Amino acid sequence: MKQYTVEPNKDATGWFVKIEGDAPTDLFDAKDAAIEKAEQFAQDNKPSRVTIYDKHNNVETERTY
Template identity: 65%
Template sequence: MKEYSVVPNKDATGWVVKIEDVAPTDQYDERDQAVEKAVEIAEKNKPSRVLIMDKNHEVESERTF
């Protein structure tokens, strides 16, 4: 199962979508945009899951596809 995550960037000015918590794919100004993109990627690569982190890098929600 592939894992994607939405996390704040280093200086917390934007949000990053990461694949397997290693390779960042894109950066977004808004968290909702990043979540939308992560879900889109995960749906295309089933089975997969998306971990959505808060600004403290704690898991806020998880979605499985």
């Protein structure tokens, strides 16, 4: 199962989309845009999981596709 994460950058001014712990693939200004991209990756590569972190780096949500 592929793992995708949406995480804040160091000062929480942007959001990274990461694939299975690799280096971030994209940086987004808006959290919603990062979530949308991670969900698109996950839906295109089922079975997959998206883990979304809040600005304090705590797990907010996990979604499985």
